[in-house]
Amino acid sequence: SKRIMEILMFMYSGKIKVSTARFANVINSDGSLIYSFNQRILKNQPLVAPNDIKRYFISQNTAAQLCLISAFYGNNCEIFFPILNPRTDLISFKELAIEFLHEKNLKPLICDTEDEARNLSNFDNRGFWPCYFSKSETTGEKPFEEFFTKKEVLDLSRYKKIGVIKAEKNFDNALLINFKNEFQNFKRQNNWSRKGLIKIIKNAIPELEHIEKDK
Numbered sequence: 001s002k003r004i005m006e007i008l009m010f011m012y013s014g015k016i017k018v019s020t021a022r023f024a025n026v027i028n029s030d031g032s033l034i035y036s037f038n039q040r041i042l043k044n045q046p047l048v049a050p051n052d053i054k055r056y057f058i059s060q061n062t063a064a065q066l067c068l069i070s071a072f073y074g075n076n077c078e079i080f081f082p083i084l085n086p087r088t089d090l091i092s093f094k095e096l097a098i099e100f101l102h103e104k105n106l107k108p109l110i111c112d113t114e115d116e117a118r119n120l121s122n123f124d125n126r127g128f129w130p131c132y133f134s135k136s137e138t139t140g141e142k143p144f145e146e147f148f149t150k151k152e153v154l155d156l157s158r159y160k161k162i163g164v165i166k167a168e169k170n171f172d173n174a175l176l177i178n179f180k181n182e183f184q185n186f187k188r189q190n191n192w193s194r195k196g197l198i199k200i201i202k203n204a205i206p207e208l209e210h211i212e213k214d215k
Contacts (some may be wrong), residue, residue: 021069025058041129046118047129050138109129109131140211147163
């Protein structure tokens with residue numbers, strides 16, 4: 001969905017200047033992992049997260065600055081992204097949960113099953129908090145985060161901490177127009193279908209690798 005939006009925006013680059021940004025998970029934004037952890041603590045629920053997923057995290061200020069720099073200094077068809085080190089800056093969801101608990105002066109109480117974690121959340125655990133970490137089973141969840149592909153042209157010399165992607169300008173307009181028409185049909189008929197949406201996105205982005213796990 002993010003990639004199709006980028007391409008649709010760049011379709012208008014012949015008429016107006018279009019620049020955008022790709023950035024990491026924004027710490028404590030609504031709907032983020034930290035936000036959900038806070039909600040679970042308030043509701044006396046265990047922390048649950050996959051242990052095989054890694055992501056980059058940035059602050060709300062960094063995210064806002066990246067957007068503004070892209071808007072004011074980006075050339076047409078450019079994508080800005082933060083330069084981060086995959087060896088030191090990629091953090092697993094499990095690590096994040098444990099660090100989050102440490103900030104709350106709590107220690108993780110690792111459970112073997114989800115039911116065990118739920119049952120333990122109803123008791124006074126004397127400074128421990130029940131956690132359940134398991135292998136990811138959700139659809140579309142990449143094991144790690146990446147900001148660019150091998151095919152994309154990069155400029156890593158313009159800024160010290162920001163990379164720039166030179167986006168391609170020659171898209172298959174027929175594929176994109178078909179996507180827009182199909183999407184509008186969903187909207188007019190109010191007949192939203194998960195499988196239907198995946199199909200029209202894959203038609204528009206043939207390189208998309210989508211593995212359906214029914215979750």
